[in-house]
Amino acid sequence: MKLAGNWNYPTSVRFGAGRIAELGAAVKAAGIARPLLVTDPRLATLPPVERALEVLAGDNIAAAVFSDVKPNPIASNVDAGLKALRAGRHDGVIAMGGGSALDAGKVIAFMAGQTRPMWDFEDVGDWWTRADPKGILPIVAVPTTAGTGSEVGRAGVVTDETTHTKKVIFHPKMMPAITICDPELTVGMPPAITAGTGMDAMAHCLEAYCGPFYHPLADGIAVEGMRLVEDNLARAFKQGGDLEARAHMMSAAAMGATAFQKALGAIHALSHPIGALYDTHHGLTNAVFMPYVLAFNRPAIEAKVARLAAYLGLEPKFDAFLAWVLALLEEIGIPHTLAGLKVDDRQFDLMSRMAVKDPTAGGNPIPLDAAICRRLYENALVGKV
Numbered sequence: 001m002k003l004a005g006n007w008n009y010p011t012s013v014r015f016g017a018g019r020i021a022e023l024g025a026a027v028k029a030a031g032i033a034r035p036l037l038v039t040d041p042r043l044a045t046l047p048p049v050e051r052a053l054e055v056l057a058g059d060n061i062a063a064a065v066f067s068d069v070k071p072n073p074i075a076s077n078v079d080a081g082l083k084a085l086r087a088g089r090h091d092g093v094i095a096m097g098g099g100s101a102l103d104a105g106k107v108i109a110f111m112a113g114q115t116r117p118m119w120d121f122e123d124v125g126d127w128w129t130r131a132d133p134k135g136i137l138p139i140v141a142v143p144t145t146a147g148t149g150s151e152v153g154r155a156g157v158v159t160d161e162t163t164h165t166k167k168v169i170f171h172p173k174m175m176p177a178i179t180i181c182d183p184e185l186t187v188g189m190p191p192a193i194t195a196g197t198g199m200d201a202m203a204h205c206l207e208a209y210c211g212p213f214y215h216p217l218a219d220g221i222a223v224e225g226m227r228l229v230e231d232n233l234a235r236a237f238k239q240g241g242d243l244e245a246r247a248h249m250m251s252a253a254a255m256g257a258t259a260f261q262k263a264l265g266a267i268h269a270l271s272h273p274i275g276a277l278y279d280t281h282h283g284l285t286n287a288v289f290m291p292y293v294l295a296f297n298r299p300a301i302e303a304k305v306a307r308l309a310a311y312l313g314l315e316p317k318f319d320a321f322l323a324w325v326l327a328l329l330e331e332i333g334i335p336h337t338l339a340g341l342k343v344d345d346r347q348f349d350l351m352s353r354m355a356v357k358d359p360t361a362g363g364n365p366i367p368l369d370a371a372i373c374r375r376l377y378e379n380a381l382v383g384k385v
């Protein structure tokens with residue numbers, strides 16, 4: 001089967017190896033004449049971005065590059081990008097990279113015509129209605145990792161450096177108009193980033209599936225997303241050039257983000273404070289917490305996870321799924337404890353308070369409080385699943 005297609009769910013997705021060649025056409029179809037290509041400094045020197053610029057030049061599209069985006073982007077990255085956008089009179093954004101560059105590019109396009117400060121649009125209640133939708137520029141998204149799924153999402157995560165918190169900026173129109181999913185762009189991803197980002201996709205599917213809300217559409221997407229991770233993440237980790245595995249992981253990432261509009265949970269709630277305080281990789285941090293959170297949530301999700309285990313071809317039991325997760329983490333080099341993230345217990349009280357307040361905490365199948373979060377941090381410190 002050819003791993004390619006044109007999908008219109010959840011947005012217009014052009015999926016398939018080599019389809020970066022369609023970037024110019026996509027930019028034009030999105031109504032953009034002068035795109036600002038937002039990426040990160042490392043990617044700006046690597047073949048995926050070189051190729052994108054070559055394609056645009058071939059189509060006579062004048063694009064400029066903005067790459068002052070750090071992993072876990074901060075507000076000043078967005079401010080600098082807005083300056084570049086206005087100075088170059090750009091009329092749209094190509095957001096290209098991992099979640100960091102995708103989110104930064106999406107938020108820059110969103111903020112282009114707003115008059116209120118960015119934090120006024122945090123994903124709290126209906127704050128998104130404060131935005132002027134006419135002030136949002138069109139976005140074409142091009143992922144180069146397979147994890148966050150931000151390429152098919154309506155939000156961007158930006159770290160507020162003054163409070164050391166990760167905040168979500170949300171607006172329905174932040175959804176990219178067109179997304180190009182070209183798995184060839186991910187073949188150069190180093191194994192550690194392949195592992196961390198792939199486990200982010202896994203965490204999105206798992207937390208969505210386990211969330212305590214009624215959303216059968218999300219559940220269906222999440223279980224197939226996890227099957228793709230099961231069959232392909234270790235393959236992509238071991239053989240970076242395995243295009244089939246890369247393609248399936250790219251789908252799993254988009255599926256995770258499509259499913260998590262249902263819920264995320266304690267994996268993300270515990271991970272975000274560590275990302276904000278220690279600047280660790282988001283997916284890697286999620287991966288470390290996965291077994292501890294699964295074990296803690298067990299009373300609420302046992303039957304559901306047994307059903308999932310059956311779909312994954314495992315013995316239809318919660319324990320079989322947990323054992324599979326532990327084996328996968330080991331196979332792809334994810335540390336078993338917080339020591340692997342260079343995190344100790346010094347800020348556990350602060351982290352626990354932050355975790356409870358994290359917007360994802362409310363989607364955990366068992367309600368969280370600070371004492372529970374502290375216990376989970378302690379378990380992850382000593383390796384007690």
Ligand SMILES: NC(=O)c1ccc[n+]([C@@H]2O[C@H](COP(=O)([O-])OP(=O)(O)OC[C@H]3O[C@@H](n4cnc5c(N)ncnc54)[C@H](O)[C@@H]3O)[C@@H](O)[C@H]2O)c1
Nearest residue numbers: 042071072098099100144145148150153155157188189282
């Ligand atoms: N918007 C959302 O819905 C959403 C969901 C989950 C996570 N996030 C956010 O996304 C960010 C993490 O994104 P990420 O995990 O994709 O990592 P990332 O974007 O921070 O990238 C990690 C590193 O990988 C490099 N890289 C990316 N693609 C590469 C390639 N093809 N070849 C070689 N190197 C490559 C980058 O240059 C960077 O150094 C975090 O800020 C997280 O909070 C957003």
Ligand SMILES: [Fe+2]
Nearest residue numbers: 148200204282
């Ligand atoms: Fe995530």
